[in-house]
Amino acid sequence: MSRYKTFTIAIPTDADGFVGRACDAPGCKQYFKIYVPDHGDYLHCPYCGVRFSRNSLFTSPQLKYAKEAAIEEARVYAINEFQKMFKNAFRGSKNITYKPGRQPTKRAVRPDYVEREVDTEFHCAECSIRFQVYGIFGFCPGCSCENLQVYDANWANIKRKLDTEPDKNRQRRHAYGDLVSTFEVFCNRKATRVSSEKGNFQVLFDARKYFKDHAGVDMLASVTGNNLLALRRVFQKRHVCIHAGGEITDRYIKMIPEDAKLLGTKVVLTVEELETAATAMRIALGVLVKSIEQPG
Template identity: 30%
Template sequence: MKSYSVTIEKDEEGYLGRECPECEKYFKIKPGTGVPDFSDCYCPYCRHLGPQDHFWTKQQIEYAQSVAINKVSGDLLDMMKKMEAKPKRNQFISIGISVKGKPTPIAYYSELELEEKIECKNCALQYAIYGAFGYCPDCAEHNSQQIVEGNFGLVLKILDLAKSASPEVNSKLIENGLEDCISAFDGFARERCSEEYPKLSFQNIVVAKEKLDKFGIDIVDGLSGSEWDFVVAQFQKRHLLAHKMGVVDEEYIKKTGCHPAQLGKKVLITEVDVMSLISHLKVIVANLSKHIQRS
């Protein structure tokens, strides 16, 4: 029996499309990165584990089948063309054979563009997924901590850009930096806790801390009392930016101990505030990653 080999090509950036046989979601990996000669693959979405050759996409399988059929039909046509014959002249009965046709067309495809490209900090596999959070297809390391720390890094870059901006733009970039780092933390914390504590919100970090305290999880381990108070104050500043145009209200004064004379004034946010908040949030992120594991 004749056999045919089909090469599945990588995309322009070197990624190979994959599809989970369990949840049927699409992702990509870059062969040559990650664990050498890793024979099994994890789905970054549902963490299904199976052999690499179980993760071909439907388009790749259709393409491979069409290539094989194209070769078979081409070989068959070539064989039949060798049997072609013209009718002989001056014969009472003469039959000619003519072969026409083309090999079956190939079903070409292209890999899809995905939203998040990640290099696993644990095994260095480069992979791409929909959304932001997922498991490494090689080592199953969840990327939530890596993603939030990457976002913190982007905020620090924004603060660097703010230094050379006009006073108005500088102030706005610093405010955006505060909002962005808290949003990144909130997204990480919700994702990290989604399996064990699916209804837990971190918009109000004080309430979240109190709820996790009941389960023996101390998210502020490593922070002093004054550092924790500082974190709480920055979350309250973010609330003012989001809902009060940054104007100090009575609730802010009550929750932060701010001087009553600040009532009605614009809340002050500095570059140092944002940088210190990122430093403290990294401690909380590490605590959550340590005590709450993704299954």
């Protein structure tokens, strides 16, 4: 007989059928949710892409609940086994009679937590998995898809926040940063397919040079005129918002000489500029998708 007894504990879902997961990869540690019926044997963190078993990456509250539920299962099992043992030990004895007590009642163990609310739900067109994430992500948890659908989903999330957040100025600042972050995440993933060398993908023309050098492709070849200017401005305005209090500096003018007369003024952030830049960015990333081998 086995020395171990295994109990299966189901982790409860939220009202919509999603269950939380917490990535344990160094530098990630982020929370997301997966629609339980879509679970395969293995999934991927939507933020960092690490592959994990469906029976891992549980959150601390989930593990606490599972431990309490397993202890209760073990308690009932142990009582039943002891009763069987005594019944068998004294079966046929003329001197000792054993009468089992009442069957043990399993106490209900309920989770003392609720799954967190997250920003946005997505449905992958490649593998049909449904998942929910905070902010910018880089991968489908089901198929690790890294194509333009991921970019489109991130851009849709940025636009939704622009429409719904009450502080429009604050959200525009976040949107400029989120668009650059989307570009950075996408380029980082593609870079691993062409070189072990790290790239700086928060700088537009550094990214262009990286893929020219390592993949022989000019990602900006089809991005020209006002589209390219809007894209350049988004990268530089994001930088001054983070590092210069939103004021146009000499460094900004060096990168965007078209705005020389604006030196020393506050940057102007607009939804129209973001939308133009997002279109240009999609064209640039589309070049990478076509030029760099997709995962098998």
